[in-house]
Amino acid sequence: MATLKINKLNKNFGSTEVLKGINLDIKNGDFLVLLGPSGCGKSTLLNTIAGLETSNSGDILIDEHVVNNMEPSDRDIALVFQSYALYPAMTVRKNVTFGLEQRKTPKEKIVSALEEVSNLLQINELLDRKPSQLSGGQRQRVAMGRALVRDPKIFLFDEPLSNLDAKLRVEMRREIKKLHKRLKTTIVYVTHDQTEAMSLGTNIAIMDKGKIQQCDTPKNIYNKPLNKFVADFIGSPSMNLIEGTLNENHFTPKGSADIKIPLGDYNYKEKVTGQKNVYLGIRPEHVYFEKTNSNSFEINLKSELVEYTGHEQIITFNFSEQQFLGKFTSTIDIQMDKDLKLNIDLNQVSLFDKDTQNRI
Amino acid sequence: MKENNMQNFKELEKSSNTKKTIYRWILFIVLGIFALYYITPLYVMIVTSFKTMEEIRQGNLFAFPNSINLESWDIAWNGQGFSAGDVYLKTYFWNSVKLVVPAVIISTIMGAINGYALTKWRFKGDSLIFLLFLFGTFIPYQAILLPMSRTLGSMGISNSIYGLILVHVIYGLCFTTLFCRNYYISISDEIVKAARIDGAGFFKIFFKIILPISAPILVVTVIWQFTQVWNDFLFGATFTFGKEAPIQVALNNMVLTSSSVKRYNVDMAAAIIAGFPTLIVYALAGKYFIRGLTAGSVKG
Numbered sequence: 001m002a003t004l005k006i007n008k009l010n011k012n013f014g015s016t017e018v019l020k021g022i023n024l025d026i027k028n029g030d031f032l033v034l035l036g037p038s039g040c041g042k043s044t045l046l047n048t049i050a051g052l053e054t055s056n057s058g059d060i061l062i063d064e065h066v067v068n069n070m071e072p073s074d075r076d077i078a079l080v081f082q083s084y085a086l087y088p089a090m091t092v093r094k095n096v097t098f099g100l101e102q103r104k105t106p107k108e109k110i111v112s113a114l115e116e117v118s119n120l121l122q123i124n125e126l127l128d129r130k131p132s133q134l135s136g137g138q139r140q141r142v143a144m145g146r147a148l149v150r151d152p153k154i155f156l157f158d159e160p161l162s163n164l165d166a167k168l169r170v171e172m173r174r175e176i177k178k179l180h181k182r183l184k185t186t187i188v189y190v191t192h193d194q195t196e197a198m199s200l201g202t203n204i205a206i207m208d209k210g211k212i213q214q215c216d217t218p219k220n221i222y223n224k225p226l227n228k229f230v231a232d233f234i235g236s237p238s239m240n241l242i243e244g245t246l247n248e249n250h251f252t253p254k255g256s257a258d259i260k261i262p263l264g265d266y267n268y269k270e271k272v273t274g275q276k277n278v279y280l281g282i283r284p285e286h287v288y289f290e291k292t293n294s295n296s297f298e299i300n301l302k303s304e305l306v307e308y309t310g311h312e313q314i315i316t317f318n319f320s321e322q323q324f325l326g327k328f329t330s331t332i333d334i335q336m337d338k339d340l341k342l343n344i345d346l347n348q349v350s351l352f353d354k355d356t357q358n359r360i
Numbered sequence: 361m362k363e364n365n366m367q368n369f370k371e372l373e374k375s376s377n378t379k380k381t382i383y384r385w386i387l388f389i390v391l392g393i394f395a396l397y398y399i400t401p402l403y404v405m406i407v408t409s410f411k412t413m414e415e416i417r418q419g420n421l422f423a424f425p426n427s428i429n430l431e432s433w434d435i436a437w438n439g440q441g442f443s444a445g446d447v448y449l450k451t452y453f454w455n456s457v458k459l460v461v462p463a464v465i466i467s468t469i470m471g472a473i474n475g476y477a478l479t480k481w482r483f484k485g486d487s488l489i490f491l492l493f494l495f496g497t498f499i500p501y502q503a504i505l506l507p508m509s510r511t512l513g514s515m516g517i518s519n520s521i522y523g524l525i526l527v528h529v530i531y532g533l534c535f536t537t538l539f540c541r542n543y544y545i546s547i548s549d550e551i552v553k554a555a556r557i558d559g560a561g562f563f564k565i566f567f568k569i570i571l572p573i574s575a576p577i578l579v580v581t582v583i584w585q586f587t588q589v590w591n592d593f594l595f596g597a598t599f600t601f602g603k604e605a606p607i608q609v610a611l612n613n614m615v616l617t618s619s620s621v622k623r624y625n626v627d628m629a630a631a632i633i634a635g636f637p638t639l640i641v642y643a644l645a646g647k648y649f650i651r652g653l654t655a656g657s658v659k660g
Contacts, residue, residue, distance in 0.1 A: 047553075050553075050557060052553050052556065052557075071556075072553075072556050072557045073556060073557060073558065073559035073560075077557065078557065079553070079554065079557050081550040081553070081554060082550070083548050083550050084550075085548060085550035085551045085553065085554040086551075086554075087551060087554075087555070087568075087569050088551075088572075088573045089569065089572030089573050090569075090572075098555070098558050098560075098568075099557070099558035099559060102558050102559035102560050102564070103559055146554075146558075
């Protein structure tokens with residue numbers, strides 16, 4: 001149970017800047033997910049929080065105490081690794097209790113902590129086995145047990161589910177969520193899987209090129225992305241970003257002057273004057289055949305391609321020579337190479353400045 | 361048409377079977393010839409060592425001895441009881457044991473620690489240091505003889521087993537470091553990180569976590585170092601003389617200083633005694649080598 005604060009953290013590997021002025025404020029009991037493409041610095045940030053890497057400048061505070069120069073073992077954190085990092089020569093029991101033994105915890109306390117954790121994670125039957133005799137899911141449980149048994153202030157997870165197969169991953173994801181609900185410990189969780197991030201986190205910090213692009217609740221990240229990168233990164237298939245100009249609350253796509261999409265009801269961050277080059281962001285699921293609410297825009301688009309995925313189908317349309325995707329339920333028949341009447345829900349759109357890439 | 365096809369297939373199958381058998385036989389014959397080629401000298405050594413000089417002079421190199429005659433083994437091991445100029449292996453065999461055991465243990469442990477530090481505790485300039493170790497493996501024996509004898513002399517441990525241990529540890533360290541480093545680089549760094557978070561330090565992680573999974577590479581370094589140190593003649597002959605010499609030097613002296621007649625049976629027995637420990641190490645550790653290779657592999 002703790003708070004974690006990160007102030008202006010910088011980290012270089014030689015001349016390459018990996019972290020550039022990271023600021024984070026994580027409250028007690030928060031589940032923060034660090035999400036970003038590979039190479040964005042999220043694992044480095046986690047390792048720096050853990051104390052396995054040193055920062056070049058900036059502060060890390062756990063419970064308001066600066067821990068910059070503290071050893072990893074003194075920070076009272078636990079880290080679950082992607083490869084699980086179990087000690088191959090030790091039994092599961094030894095793996096789980098090794099940390100407690102290093103801390104000279106009394107015997108009785110070790111025994112009771114081990115029992116509690118092995119009951120919680122259902123690894124009682126595995127205690128005398130070696131890691132090589134366990135399946136992927138079981139190793140994952142043991143790795144979590146090793147973290148849980150010390151009852152640390154903060155849990156750190158470094159892509160803990162990426163080595164599991166799809167079915168097991170969904171199961172373990174749910175278990176981690178349950179565990180957090182039950183223990184209410186502060187968690188920092190690194191992943192590159194957006195479904196994992198959305199479903200687990202109370203907050204998500206989207207990272208790219210060593211910077212935090214947006215740190216907010218999953219709902220706000222999804223519905224009100226702060227910039228083009230976040231809009232494009234979150235969502236599958238990703239948001240349609242239509243290039244065009246914004247003039248007096250009307251959007252005109254590039255290359256077709258006769259289309260005017262009224263954006264008078266859009267929630268502008270600041271007043272826009274004059275003409276501006278922008279991207280109009282429309283999520284594929286906010287396109288409908290029937291008119292669903294009064295604030296929607298009707299448009300005729302030519303269907304070009306269908307991708308059937310079982311529970312839904314993704315249709316590629318031609319939006320004045322720009323690619324435009326729509327997501328529909330798979331129960332309806334949609335004709336290809338035909339102009340179709342579509343309704344775009346204007347309550348759900350986003351606008352981004354073409355030059356700054358930021359939300360307008 | 362169909363009948364015809366069936367016939368054809370049968371014939372093809374038959375001819376490919378014959379081919380297989382022929383290739384098999386060629387393989388076995390070639391392997392047999394090589395095996396014979398390598399085993400013959402050993403056979404000659406063993407039978408000669410049990411013969412009397414009378415039998416040897418008859419010139420039947422491959423013939424069995426008339427009776428098992430252990431006298432030459434006794435002479436090779438214990439000597440003939442002369443008060444002066446009697447050369448035998450007993451003292452020198454134990455010299456070599458006293459040399460090889462600490463030299464192998466120290467160089468193996470230090471090589472393992474080096475490899476562990478170079479891969480799991482990366483520091484500034486670590487790759488340069490590794491490069492120097494790598495370079496060290498290319499230094500020929502002859503190049504270090506003179507500087508080494510000066511060093512041993514100034515340290516006051518020339519002509520002693522301790523000096524020889526030092527020489528072999530230093531010379532072998534490059535090899536053991538190279539072996540261990542290449543093995544540890546394949547072990548996940550996350551294991552060490554996890555142990556650091558659990559509160560273990562440099563040596564605790566090494567002895568409790570890394571060393572127990574190092575069996576395969578330790579067997580390799582032990583075999584390598586044992587063979588090198590036990591079979592070494594040059595360092596032994598250069599840095600020691602008289603009663604301090606290791607067995608290979610004694611063997612050389614024994615064979616070359618026979619006073620009147622060449623005692624082939626004694627020479628053969630002495631050579632077998634000198635080579636025996638290496639054979640034992642290969643026979644014993646080879647088994648663990650394979651076992652260790654399969655048991656040590658833990659992947660995520």
